[in-house]
Amino acid sequence: MIEIKSLPAGCAARRSETACETCGARAFSVCGSLGPADLAKLDALAEATAFAPGQPLAHEGDPADYLFNITSGSVRVYKLLSDGRRQITGFLFAGDFLGLASGDRHLFTAEAIEPSTACRFRRTAYQALVHDSPSLERALLDRARHELAAAQSQMLLLGRKTAHERLASFLLDLPSQDPLRPNAEGRVRLPMTRGEIADYLGLTIETVSRVLTKLKTQGVIRLLSLNELSLERPEQLRAMAEGEI
Amino acid sequence: MIEIKSLPAGCAARRSETACETCGARAFSVCGSLGPADLAKLDALAEATAFAPGQPLAHEGDPADYLFNITSGSVRVYKLLSDGRRQITGFLFAGDFLGLASGDRHLFTAEAIEPSTACRFRRTAYQALVHDSPSLERALLDRARHELAAAQSQMLLLGRKTAHERLASFLLDLPSQDPLRPNAEGRVRLPMTRGEIADYLGLTIETVSRVLTKLKTQGVIRLLSLNELSLERPEQLRAMAEGEI
DNA sequence: CGAGCAGTTGATTTTTATCAAGTAGCGTGG
DNA sequence: CCACGCTACTTGATAAAAATCAACTGCTCG
Numbered sequence: 425m426i427e428i429k430s431l432p433a434g435c436a437a438r439r440s441e442t443a444c445e446t447c448g449a450r451a452f453s454v455c456g457s458l459g460p461a462d463l464a465k466l467d468a469l470a471e472a473t474a475f476a477p478g479q480p481l482a483h484e485g486d487p488a489d490y491l492f493n494i495t496s497g498s499v500r501v502y503k504l505l506s507d508g509r510r511q512i513t514g515f516l517f518a519g520d521f522l523g524l525a526s527g528d529r530h531l532f533t534a535e536a537i538e539p540s541t542a543c544r545f546r547r548t549a550y551q552a553l554v555h556d557s558p559s560l561e562r563a564l565l566d567r568a569r570h571e572l573a574a575a576q577s578q579m580l581l582l583g584r585k586t587a588h589e590r591l592a593s594f595l596l597d598l599p600s601q602d603p604l605r606p607n608a609e610g611r612v613r614l615p616m617t618r619g620e621i622a623d624y625l626g627l628t629i630e631t632v633s634r635v636l637t638k639l640k641t642q643g644v645i646r647l648l649s650l651n652e653l654s655l656e657r658p659e660q661l662r663a664m665a666e667g668e669i
Numbered sequence: 670m671i672e673i674k675s676l677p678a679g680c681a682a683r684r685s686e687t688a689c690e691t692c693g694a695r696a697f698s699v700c701g702s703l704g705p706a707d708l709a710k711l712d713a714l715a716e717a718t719a720f721a722p723g724q725p726l727a728h729e730g731d732p733a734d735y736l737f738n739i740t741s742g743s744v745r746v747y748k749l750l751s752d753g754r755r756q757i758t759g760f761l762f763a764g765d766f767l768g769l770a771s772g773d774r775h776l777f778t779a780e781a782i783e784p785s786t787a788c789r790f791r792r793t794a795y796q797a798l799v800h801d802s803p804s805l806e807r808a809l810l811d812r813a814r815h816e817l818a819a820a821q822s823q824m825l826l827l828g829r830k831t832a833h834e835r836l837a838s839f840l841l842d843l844p845s846q847d848p849l850r851p852n853a854e855g856r857v858r859l860p861m862t863r864g865e866i867a868d869y870l871g872l873t874i875e876t877v878s879r880v881l882t883k884l885k886t887q888g889v890i891r892l893l894s895l896n897e898l899s900l901e902r903p904e905q906l907r908a909m910a911e912g913e914i
Numbered sequence: 915c916g917a918g919c920a921g922t923t924g925a926t927t928t929t930t931a932t933c934a935a936g937t938a939g940c941g942t943g944g
Numbered sequence: 945c946c947a948c949g950c951t952a953c954t955t956g957a958t959a960a961a962a963a964t965c966a967a968c969t970g971c972t973c974g
Contacts, residue, residue, distance in 0.1 A: 503821060503822070503824075503825045505825070505829060505911060505912045506911055506912060507912050507913075509829040509830075509912065511824055511825040511829045513821045513824050524814065524817060525814055525817035525818045525821060526814070527814060527818075531821065531822075532821060555803075558800075558806065561803065561806050561810065562800075562806065564810060565806065565809060568769075568810065568813035568814065568817060569770055569772060572769060572770035572813060572817060572820065573776050575817065575820035575821070575824065576748060576758045576777060576820070578824055579748075579756055579758050579823055579824060580748045580750070580756040580758070582827035583756040583827045583868075583870070583871030584750060584755070584756045584871065585750070585754075586929080586930095587930070617952070617953090618952070618953065618954095619952085623828075625828070626828030626829060627930080627931090628930075629952090629953080630930090630931075630932080630954080631930060631931075633953060633954055634955080637954075637955085650938095650939080650952075650953075666750060667751060668751055668752075831962095832961080832962070862921090863920075863922095864920085864921095872962075872963090873962075874920090874922095875922080875923085875962090875963075875964080876961090876962060876963075878921060878923080879922080879923080879962095881922095882922075882923085895921075895971090
């Protein structure tokens with residue numbers, strides 16, 4: 425069940441402090457680039473919702489009645505083959521928008537990884553608002569541009585990088601996406617399981633585990649716990665991510 | 670050298686007769702959904718350009734001074750790793766738009782495969798026009814939505830499908846993208862080389878060749894020439910593309 | 915006619931997946 | 945509080961898919 429809080433929608437979550445790895449631009453929430461008038465209109469039609477781990481926000485093939493702006497936690501977005509093979513196309517964190525790629529129906533499934541909250545909009549009302557607000561439309565287009573660039577980088581990773589290069593790229597990218605990354609320099613939070621990392625990188629759980637172990641013994645990373653590690657030699661990781669090692 | 674023709678820009682190339690494999694929606698040109706007023710404005714700032722095979726439209730890292738609407742031929746869009754590994758992120762055909770994902774700089778290289786023509790816009794002028802035209806902005810957002818959906822499907826292909834499944838998916842998708850597909854039922858035009866197919870599907874030339882040979886001996890496809898084939902059993906190909914065989 | 919390129923086919927190697935057997939951490943219930 | 949069992953993760957042995965290396969074919973274009 426989706427819990428609907430009274431107020432406020434809080435869709436204006438920003439994360440302007442993070443620079444984007446993919447395009448060099450500063451990351452931003454869809455709502456982050458709006459004026460107060462647009463924000464007020466958005467809040468009027470938004471509902472704050474909460475999701476337990478594993479709970480779906482959207483399901484592939486279902487009508488896309490709602491769109492979401494994630495306000496806390498983390499979400500996995502994936503597509504399935506009929507025999508159960510899963511490709512996670514992205515992880516979403518606070519400030520990310522869910523549903524940009526959706527028309528009438530969702531083309532992916534989205535589920536909370538941790539306890540998460542999101543700002544929910546009915547799509548019809550949202551479309552009407554977007555229709556009336558050029559600034560909102562522009563913000564959406566910018567966000568779509570950003571997602572397209574990230575998707576192209578991920579295609580390069582999935583099509584042409586080795587297992588080591590994929591892990592290195594992932595560990596470098598993740599903190600720039602997750603606004604909740606630990607503050608200490610080089611620390612990375614891993615809210616997702618090894619299996620989710622594997623399904624995001626086109627590998628198996630075992631390969632992810634082996635590569636992480638190898639990186640650990642090489643002294644490139646240090647595992648602080650199962651769900652947190654620190655980058656000990658980020659420059660070496662960067663070289664590895666580009667295939668220079 | 671870029672040949673600039675006198676007139677007309679012809680950016681209104683449509684391909685509304687093709688249904689989109691990815692999202693079920695009917696494919697369309699960016700300009701295809703515009704009214705006469707917008708079309709006239711677009712044409713006013715557009716230049717028709719021609720490209721010989723191999724000639725670049727855009728280069729990764731270069732300032733994105735120009736955006737393009739492809740009007741004929743075909744284009745490969747790719748990213749490179751430093752050691753030369755290449756991932757082709759997409760093929761563009763008449764009606765496709767190049768540069769949606771680009772901000773100040775191009776994040777990919779784009780080169781003509783065949784002799785091709787495109788409608789070229791200076792980005793600054795284009796942005797100004799888009800700024801003034803909600804309908805154009807909406808068309809761009811729809812196009813971005815469509816490209817995002819395609820990118821997610823390609824991630825599933827690259828991360829989780831076998832070589833056979835990749836080729837089957839490719840052969841089924843291609844005709845829906847290429848408005849120049851031969852009219853006869855089940856015929857597919859392959860303007861790109863085996864190497865380009867390999868770099869699009871995350872495989873090697875040899876694997877692409879072997880799988881095509883296998884499909885041929887299985888009677889699923891028939892090679893009419895190096896650059897054209899026919900789908901003899903599309904339903905079997907479809908099952909194969911989804912991993913059901 | 916011959917050079918060169920694209921493609922095919924075969925032999926072998928490599929990477930990563932698969933199969934299998936542990937280990938560690940965590941929450942629950944006795 | 946500890947034991948149990950579950951799940952996630954790790955590690956090792958083996959297998960499979962695709963890459964690599966290599967040779968050859970056939971076509972196109974000077």
